[in-house]
Amino acid sequence: MTKTLTIRRPDDWHLHLRDGAMLRAVLPETTAHFARAIIMPNLFPPVVTFAQAQDYHARILAALPEGAEFTPLMALYLTEDTDPDDVAAAHASGLVHAVKLYPAGATTNSASGVANFDTIRAVLERMAEIGLPLCVHGEVTDDDIDIFDREAVFIDRVLDPIRQATPGLRVVMEHITTRNAVDYATAQDDTLGATITTHHLVINRNHILAGGIKPHYYCLPVAKREEHRLALRAAATSGDARFFLGTDSAPHTDANKLLPCGCAGCFTATNTMSILAHVFEEEQALERLEGFASLNGPAFYRLPVNETRLTLTKTPATFPSHIETEDGPVTVFDPGFVPNWTVV
């Protein structure tokens, strides 16, 4: 008999849906498997205010495929001018579940992010008071810091000082990519959580750079050495509730990926659950997939777990190499192996 695995329906705690034609094309890929997602606000222009989040929320609902049951959990883009009262009102409405901190210049559409961290003190204090999580893109942007060291340096220079200065602030270290981040997260209390992407469990920096440059594996934070990938796999499959799934599925058209200065992002919404089941089975931790994908995230965000279920069967998964959008094709992340599990 074919082996099956049934888990509570997963959520994606870090997702890029974009807008317009791209939103319409990628949203069904997520709603096919996921019940909820934290929607990243790095549109152009960014989703800064509660009013902008309401509008974006309405556009996502309007783009939902027929019959889809999916709840977008909105996040506000933190700027140096963000108003603490607006953030509090957004949170109180039940629509906004996080505020996202992008260091200015760290990644796609982060130009309006924060350069001077002293300017966001009042917002962070209000967030600590009301229990609203801060999602952090944890990379410094200094030219003199090597891109492979930017996460580790951020933890020491920015993240830890912010947390020390704002007791009680609930923080999610987004898309962690290093053993340093795993070690830091593991040593903290329950005000700290960390998301891990699917692709960072699969690729290391050789996948991007060895044997020819592979733009479709280029994302931020950039994948690191193999020892870091192994630390991420150990953390994700450990059962430690601090670690949960945030795919960081980040669609860009092939035309925008394959440029002299190509965009950062891996598009994994389509095959994430198959790849994760494969990885967790390899790590002999299939029974912990539900914790990582469906339980730990809701616990951190203080939301109920989903009542519906997702079932996978142990059959080799097949996926399209890309999805079509009105803006052009978007390549689906290629894990380099055929995942052993298929979502039914």
Ligand code: NCD
């Ligand atoms: C993201 C995007 O394209 O918006 N890209 C990425 O490589 N992850 C931005 C981000 O999350 O850093």
Ligand code: ZN
């Ligand atoms: Zn992201």
